Amino acid sequence: MGIILYVTCPYIDCLEGYWKLSASLRNYLPDSDLVTTTTASYKTCMILCLMTDGCCFISYIASSSECVRHRKMLNYTPQTSSSVWNLMKDDGCPCGWYRVQTTCLIFPNVYLTRDESLVYCQRMDATLAEIINDEKYQFIVGIAKVKTEITDLWLGGSDISNEGTWLWNSGLPITGFTKWSSSAPDNYGKNTNNADCLYMGSWIDFYWDDCGCAEIKSPLCEKPSL
Known part of the structure; x- marks a missing residue:
């Protein structure tokens, strides 16, 4: 052809x-x-x-x-x-990306700050992932547990604009479906007000936690499927 x-x-x-x-x-x-x-x-x-x-x-x-x-x-x-x-691919996602619902996800083996991760995803016409239902969450956890090099994943949520009010980057409030670990979000055990960014970590079985935005983690990027 x-x-x-x-x-x-x-x-x-x-x-x-x-x-x-x-x-x-x-x-x-x-x-x-x-x-x-x-x-x-x-x-x-x-x-x-x-x-x-x-x-x-x-x-x-x-x-x-x-x-x-x-x-x-x-x-x-x-x-x-x-x-x-x-x-x-036939599922409407680029090779190397995973299709779940109407989005494509990629788990790159790089380690960046949260701001660097935002730029990294944008370079691939993507954003940091937002998890708004259990089907998507379970899909992500299943892949993350297989990829043994992954320890922590940046998600697209923060309370940077207003302490204690957690929002996805799209502006949607992080309410309804959540997967916070037992004590989170707690600003490092309430010792600081600087744990403003959302991630999921292997050390807490990929539940959610808050941490400083300058920490180094892997970006979980997503974009719409075709």
């Missing part, structure tokens, strides 16, 4: 699947544990990715014709003339 470029939208039909351009990662190069080679175009790079076991997305540096094939999203660094293309 040939490769068809749809000029009016950032998608490309290519062999077994289709690809989506990550506009927010333009001129950034994700870290990679896969091979870098030179190809005539990003379309050729896509074909090589499909032929490479575990390859989920590509970076293509136009100025040097460099094709980088990636297994998973780690961190990223500025790189002039680089574009990132994600291989999309």
Whole structure:
């Protein structure tokens, strides 16, 4: 099957699947544990990715014709003339992301502050995850327990604006469905008012807790499925 470029939208039909351009990662190069080679175009790079076991997305540096094939999203660094293309799955999520309900989730193996995590997710056209029902919570816990490298996950909630009033980043109040650990939120045992950010931790069986926003944890990013 040939490769068809749809000029009016950032998608490309290519062999077994289709690809989506990550506009927010333009001129950034994700870290990679896969091979870098030179190809005539990003379309050729896509074909090589499909032929490479575990390859989920590509970076293509136009100025040097460099094709980088990636297994998973780690961190990223500025790189002039680089574009990132994600291989999309049938469930409407990029390869490497997990579909639950109407959203796609990714568990990147990086460790950042909460503010850094917000930017990290935004680079993938995503936000820190908001958990508003038990089905989504149980799905996340199930994956987190399998991924043994994960200890703590940033979620998209805080009481930064008003101490004691917990809100999701979308502005929704964190009420109704919650999974706080037995004493949380408690501002580090009420010893400080600076535990303003929400996370879920393996040490409390992935229940929720509050902590300082400058602590280092893994971002749990989400975005709508297609």
